[in-house]
Amino acid sequence: MPELPEVETVANGVHQRVHSQVIESVWLGSKPEPFKTRPAEMAEVLTGRRIERVYRVGKHIVFDLSGQGNEDGPQWIVHLGMTGRLLVSADSVPVPAHTHAILKLASGSELRFVDPRRFGRLAIHRRANNAEHSNGFQGSGREPLTISIEEFTELFRGRKTSIKAALLNQKLLHGVGNIYADESLFRAGIRPTRMAGRLNREQLGRLHNALQVILKHAIALGGSSVSDYVDADGVRGFFQLEHRVYLRGGEPCLVCGTPIRRTVLGGRGTHYCPACQK
DNA sequence: AATGAAACCTGACAGC
DNA sequence: TGCTGTCAGGTTTCAT
Structure with a gap:
């Protein structure tokens, strides 16, 4: 979840x-x-x-x-x-x-x-015994909430996979999953099938901004409860009410009315607006 | 090295 | 009612 x-x-x-x-x-x-x-x-x-x-x-x-x-x-x-x-x-x-x-x-x-x-x-x-600096558990990739736009851009250089699959790759960014990959690509106006290494600086800038805005908004709303997700107190989140494309295949785009398309990318259901996302 | 497909599990839901 | 097929927030493993 x-x-x-x-x-x-x-x-x-x-x-x-x-x-x-x-x-x-x-x-x-x-x-x-x-x-x-x-x-x-x-x-x-x-x-x-x-x-x-x-x-x-x-x-x-x-x-x-x-x-x-x-x-x-x-x-x-x-x-x-x-x-x-x-x-x-x-x-x-x-x-x-x-x-x-x-x-x-x-x-x-x-x-x-x-x-x-x-x-x-x-x-x-277990922490390493005599390491001088931080030796606690490290994630596999960079932290999406704090990564700079320069470092973000560098992550995708030369990648031939789709930007959707690259966003889901935990060795690049860790923490991004299927909902927030789809939602941030919609907000940035980028089609999920686009080759990651072919996106220009301006597009990656929009994606960097969209990802951080959406993640922070979702945290403020307690996350997304799609089926059974609950927090430590058993309380559901509210960000699912803000989803623009995720799980909305066939329904009209909330911006332009075009039916949202669903495909499979990187083995995951992928949702986008064929008109708004180029 | 990088990419993609399959595998790992159970449950909910739609359609017949 | 019950069966079948599809889909689901993720990662690992295996074959190209």
Whole structure:
């Protein structure tokens, strides 16, 4: 479900609810494991740590955990995949189906990872021992909210793939997914099929601006709830009401009335206005 | 190195 | 009612 604005919303909500709390015990379930770190090791590392801070890196949610002695603490990394949720609930609230992890907190509440489709992933990240600079979990690509227009332009130089596929490539920009790729290309007036390396400076400037404006607007509205996305409190976002093309194939363009077209690009449903996007 | 298609899963919904 | 086909916020893997 989640792209940058949804992950940001969840991370902020979870931070407010669980920071400074101690993990008393850990339950990890399910057979085909959503765990990149072995369950026994993950439970061992998590138990007894204090959660210092929760934040977003790309589409990952990062938990900074307390260290022991003079060692820097490890990090717990959560990726929600398509349908993952992180919920903070009183232990009296029934555990939903497809719950794969439960962290019992000293306050009595529980942090639960729920994921029907099981595309989500959990992992422990250990900091390098004697690196001098930042050695915490790094994303795979550049951060779309803060990247400069020069660096943004440089990312696409020489790329022969479509601009849509390039926007979804997490090694270039991390955090952009299918909704915000389609919506930002519409706002920039660029057809998703255009070869990334052939876009000129002015077009990339429009795309850079559109992407940042849309991501910030979506964060302000709590993200997009297309089917079942909810934040840490179980509350839906509102940005789906602002979608101009995403999932609107066949419906009239809100600007010019031309039917929105749906195709497949980079293996993903892709929506655009054939009149507004050149 | 880069690109694209397939695979990984379950659930919701439309159409018959 | 129930079956079938399609689609869904993502990433990894494998073959070009």
